[in-house]
Amino acid sequence: xxxxxxxxxxxxxxxxxxxxxxxxxxxxxxxxxxxxxxxxxxxxxxxxxxxxxxxxxxxxxxxxxxxxxxxxxxxxxxxxxxxxxxxxxxxxxxxxxxxxxxxxxxxxxxxxxxxxxxxxxxxxxxxxxxxxxxxxxxxxxxxxxxxxxxxxxxxxxxxxxxxxxxxxxxxxxxxxxxxxxxxxxxxxxxxxxxxxxxxxxxxxxxxxxxxxxxxxxxxxxxxxxxxxxxxxxxxxxxxxxxxxxxxxxxxxxxxxxxxxxxxxxxxxxxxxx
Amino acid sequence: xxxxxxxxxxxxxxxxxxxxxxxxxxxxxxxxxxxxxxxxxxxxxxxxxxxxxxxxxxxxxxxxxxxxxxxxxxxxxxxxxxxxxxxxxxxxxxxxxxxxxxxxxxxxxxxxxxxxxxxxxxxxxxxxxxxxxxxxxxxxxxxxxxxxxxxxxxxxxxxxxxxxxxxxxxxxxxxxxxxxxxxxxxxxxxxxxxxxxxxxxxxxxxxxxxxxxxxxxxxxxxxxxxxxxxxxxxxxxxxxxxxxxxxxxxxxxxxxxxxxxxxxxxxxxxxxxxxxxxxxxxxxxxxxxxxxxxxxxxxxxxxxxxxxxxxxxxxxxxxxxxxxxxxxxxxxxxxxxxxxxxxxxxxxxxxxxxxxxxxxxxxxxxxxxxxxxxxx
Numbered sequence: 326x327x328x329x330x331x332x333x334x335x336x337x338x339x340x341x342x343x344x345x346x347x348x349x350x351x352x353x354x355x356x357x358x359x360x361x362x363x364x365x366x367x368x369x370x371x372x373x374x375x376x377x378x379x380x381x382x383x384x385x386x387x388x389x390x391x392x393x394x395x396x397x398x399x400x401x402x403x404x405x406x407x408x409x410x411x412x413x414x415x416x417x418x419x420x421x422x423x424x425x426x427x428x429x430x431x432x433x434x435x436x437x438x439x440x441x442x443x444x445x446x447x448x449x450x451x452x453x454x455x456x457x458x459x460x461x462x463x464x465x466x467x468x469x470x471x472x473x474x475x476x477x478x479x480x481x482x483x484x485x486x487x488x489x490x491x492x493x494x495x496x497x498x499x500x501x502x503x504x505x506x507x508x509x510x511x512x513x514x515x516x517x518x519x520x521x522x523x524x525x526x527x528x529x530x531x532x533x534x535x536x537x538x539x540x541x542x543x544x545x546x547x548x549x550x551x552x553x554x555x556x557x558x559x560x561x562x563x564x565x566x567x568x569x570x571x572x573x574x575x576x577x578x579x580x581x582x583x584x585x586x587x588x589x590x591x592x593x594x595x596x597x598x
Numbered sequence: 599x600x601x602x603x604x605x606x607x608x609x610x611x612x613x614x615x616x617x618x619x620x621x622x623x624x625x626x627x628x629x630x631x632x633x634x635x636x637x638x639x640x641x642x643x644x645x646x647x648x649x650x651x652x653x654x655x656x657x658x659x660x661x662x663x664x665x666x667x668x669x670x671x672x673x674x675x676x677x678x679x680x681x682x683x684x685x686x687x688x689x690x691x692x693x694x695x696x697x698x699x700x701x702x703x704x705x706x707x708x709x710x711x712x713x714x715x716x717x718x719x720x721x722x723x724x725x726x727x728x729x730x731x732x733x734x735x736x737x738x739x740x741x742x743x744x745x746x747x748x749x750x751x752x753x754x755x756x757x758x759x760x761x762x763x764x765x766x767x768x769x770x771x772x773x774x775x776x777x778x779x780x781x782x783x784x785x786x787x788x789x790x791x792x793x794x795x796x797x798x799x800x801x802x803x804x805x806x807x808x809x810x811x812x813x814x815x816x817x818x819x820x821x822x823x824x825x826x827x828x829x830x831x832x833x834x835x836x837x838x839x840x841x842x843x844x845x846x847x848x849x850x851x852x853x854x855x856x857x858x859x860x861x862x863x864x865x866x867x868x869x870x871x872x873x874x875x876x877x878x879x880x881x882x883x884x885x886x887x888x889x890x891x892x893x894x895x896x897x898x899x900x901x902x903x904x905x906x907x908x909x910x911x912x913x914x915x916x917x918x919x920x921x922x923x924x925x926x927x928x929x930x931x932x933x934x935x936x937x938x939x940x941x942x943x944x945x946x947x948x949x950x951x952x953x954x955x956x957x958x959x960x961x962x963x964x965x966x967x968x969x970x971x972x973x974x
Contacts, residue, residue, distance in 0.1 A: 490686035493653055496673040497680045498700035498751065504674075508703070512690045 353565035367566035374550060374567065378574065381547040384461065385529035386578075388468035392476035392525045393518060395469070400480035400517075401510075415481070418474050430467055430538050437463055437539065459541035467535040468525075475524035483517030484510070523579055530578075531571060547571055602665075603629040603787055604650060604755065609659035611645050611811075619645045620656070621811040627789065629754075632781050634790045634798040637808035638834070643791045644683075644759055646808075650789060651757050652676050679748035680757040684764060685740045687732045693719075693743055694728040700751040718746040721780060738769045749780070755787045762797065774800055795835045799823065807831050828941055832874045833950035839915045840951020843873040843940070851940055854890060854911065858933060862940035872941040874951070877918040878903070879937035888930015894923045907953055914953040 357364045371378075403414045421429060436442050437457040444454040457463060487510060495505040533548030540546070547567060554564030604627040611620035620642045627633050635643035648654040649661060652673030661668050668676060679700070687696050697718055701711045719725050722742035732740065741761060748756055758777075762770045778801050781788045792798055798805050799819045807814045807822060807830075815827045826832035829840050843853035848863035853873050865871060885891045892910040903918045908929065923929050 488686065490682055490684070491688060493673075494680070494682055494686040494688070495699075496653070497651065497678075497682075498747070499674045499703040501674055504703055508699075509688060509690075515690075 350565045350568055353562045354569045355566075356562055358560050358562040367563050368570075370563065371566065371570055374547070377545060377547050377550055378570070380544070381530050381571075382574065382578065384464055384544075384546065385468060385526050385532075388465050388472065388529050389476070389522045389525040391465065391469050392473050393521060396473060396476035396480055396521060397514075397518070400477050400484055403477075403481050404484040415478075418477050421470075422474050426471060427534065429471060430535055433463075433467055433470065434458065434538050437466075458539060459544070461540075461544055463539040464536050464544050464546075467539045468529045468532065471532075471535065472525040472529055475528075476521040479520040479524060480514065480517040483514045487513050519582055519585070522582055526578065526582075527575055530575060601629040602626050603663070604789075605662040606646070606650075607660045607662070609646070609649060609656045609661070611642070611649065611654065612657045619811050620649075623659070623811075623813060625806060625813065625816070627755075627787065628804075630785050630787055631803040632778065632788045632790065632801055633804045633806065634792060634802040635806050635808060636792060636795060636798040636834075637814075638793055641808040642811040643793075643808050647680075647757050647759055647789060647791050650755070651678055651680050677753050678755045678757060679751050679753040680759065681741075681744045681748050681761045683759040683761070685744040685761075687740055687743055687747070689732055691732070692728070693724065693730050693732065693735070696732065696743055697746045697750050699747060704751070714750050715746075718750045721749070721783075722746045737765050738773065741765065741773065745777070745780070749784065749786070753786065755789060756781075758788060758790045760792055761790075762792075762794075770797070777801065799835070807834060809834075825939065826874060826941065828944035829872050829874075829946040829948075829950045830944070832872075832939075832941065833946075837877045837916055837918070838951050839875045839877065839953070840947075841873045841875070841913070842948075843871050845869045845871050845940060849935070851938065854913075856889065858889070858938055859935040860938040860940055861935050862938075865940065865942070870943055872943060872947050872951075874939040874941060875915075875933065875937060876939075877905075877916040879934075880915070880917045880919070881932045881934075882917065882919055882921055882923060883930045883932050885928050885930040887932070889932050891928060891930050894925050894927050894929060897923065897925055916953045 354367055355363055355365070357366065399418075403411055403418075406414065434441070438444070439454060439456075439458065441458070443457060447454055491509055491513070492505055495509045500508060530546075531548045533546060533552045536544050536546040536549055551564045551567045551571070554560045554567065604625075606623050606625040606627075609620050609623040610618065612618045619640075623642070623646060625646075635646055637643050645654060649656050652668075652671065655669060663671075663676070663678075688699065691699065694715060697715045698711050701714060706714075716725075719728065722745055724739065724742055724746065727735070727739065732743070735743065741764075744761070761777075762773050765773060774797060777788070790798075790801065799822075802819055804816065805819055805822050806816050809830050815822055815831045817825070822831065823835055826835060826838070829838075832838040832840055841853045843851045845851050845862075845865040845868070846857065847867065848865075849860055851858050851860050851862075851871065851873060890910050892908040892915070894906055895909050895914065896907040898905040900918075903920050904922055906917045906919055906923055908915050908917055908931070917931070
């Protein structure tokens with residue numbers, strides 16, 4: 326009984342700020358902005374936004390993969406260090422997260438813009454300036470920079486938990502260091518890879534600030550469109566419909582990723598033991 | 599049987615923190631023998647095993663395999679497989695894939711892999727468990743998978759690091775027999791690490807008793823038990839009463855102020871020695887016929903025999919006898935020459951073999967110290 330009471334504050338919180346707002350989103354998504362009558366028009370107009378949805382998904386998936394490629398070696402390296410070094414490196418990885426998200430993105434603007442630090446430097450060297458900002462690359466860079474820690478930390482904690490005796494067993498059974506990695510370490514860190522990909526993909530796909538500052542009109546993300554429905558276009562019903570569709574798309578993507586890792590889910594538990 | 603397979607010469611191992619765990623290990627291991635490294639925890643037995651397996655490199659000294667120095671050969675290139683303490687099975691693979699792991703790494707054709715895995719499953723009686731998850735197996739079954747996973751690679755040597763430590767007594771006895779059978783049937787050298795002396799005596803062709811990073815004695819189980827080389831071995835293998843004595847001449851030893859006939863020779867005249875008397879070798883007789891007369895201070899029923907503690911002039915002996923002697927009764931004992939075993943003095947002299955602190959008497963000792971405190 327006591328345990329149930331302890332959950333009360335959270336349940337109240339969830340009902341007030343998750344369930345009810347979700348209902349409101351739902352309500353708005355299926356009503357007309359003028360009359361408030363039930364309509365499917367908002368949903369029907371989603372088709373024209375399909376390219377933006379797709380662009381959001383592929384840019385954030387791509388960012389998540391780059392985060393994985395950068396994050397895995399880093400996490401693996403940290404896991405091999407002495408405990409004191411590990412704590413220091415962990416702190417360094419989390420440090421940027423303590424800085425404001427807006428500030429971090431603005432910092433990249435001043436680095437990448439046409440009169441920014443990089444191009445000024447190039448000009449001093451007598452080289453032609455590069456078109457860095459307002460590209461897909463800049464948006465991906467912004468996403469990777471902002472969300473990389475969310476990839477490294479779950480990977481690091483899973484790799485840490487892999488029992489060293491399993492690696493010895495692999496060596497004993499004839500594995501070269503490369504074999505040990507591909508046959509034992511990689512499969513055992515699959516749960517970390519999945520949760521890292523999810524943790525990067527989910528916030529990246531719904532972000533709006535990064536693409537506004539680092540992208541162009543050609544790199545508008547669905548987050549930007551949703552924001553504009555509320556702030557400039559004054560069509561909250563359409564915005565709600567987009568949010569709803571985005572949420573469903575995220576659910577689908579995440580469940581596909583988890584399907585891949587279903588068999589590995591249990592190994593995480595064992596690795597802890 | 600006599601062909602030498604592994605030779606360790608002058609192995610020493612000092613860890614980074616300056617602790618020396620191996621101190622001059624020299625050991626020849628013959629092909630197809632069952633050799634046991636036996637000793638208390640921290641004696642260096644597991645370190646020795648890990649050096650043979652290639653998981654540690656010795657600080658100094660050499661490891662030879664078939665006459666070739668293999669210090670620099672990595673673990674994955676050695677024809678040696680290991681059954682790890684607590685098994686270290688791969689949790690992401692099922693029983694079949696765990697056993698097939700080494701063969702797949704060796705890129706054997708899938709048909710041969712299947713034949714050999716199936717054969718191993720038969721040997722360890724795990725047919726029908728192919729697709730079970732490792733976590734769904736009992737300790738004994740995991741143990742068998744670990745053995746199968748190592749043996750399927752047909753190694754020349756199998757290293758076993760306290761493989762039965764996590765099993766209950768009954769299962770342990772069964773597995774001891776099974777392991778010995780497998781070893782004889784497959785003709786593989788087993789190097790077995792344990793701290794359980796009974797396990798070592800039951801299974802081994804050769805026992806290596808270790809303590810403090812040194813080999814204390816190497817021999818057949820019977821030799822180790824009957825002819826221990828020092829007080830440590832005598833105490834670690836079985837129970838022993840160890841007394842101070844003086845070797846007066848060949849075949850004559852004096853202890854407790856009395857001369858005894860014995861079967862040992864080759865000591866200096868009047869050399870101080872340790873005298874070992876096994877508790878089961880002592881004959882209880884009426885006091886007037888005894889070589890020594892003492893008072894029974896405690897009796898514990900053990901099933902097959904009574905553990906009887908007898909006080910001889912302040913030194914307490916353990917006697918294992920089927921005759922019940924009540925506490926406080928006065929008894930005599932007789933010692934035949936072959937019951938008395940003489941050892942040179944060693945660093946272990948005086949540390950072992952006195953049963954004054956034998957479990958049943960802890961209360962009495964505690965009482966004594968309390969009295970002492972009160973007197974002050």
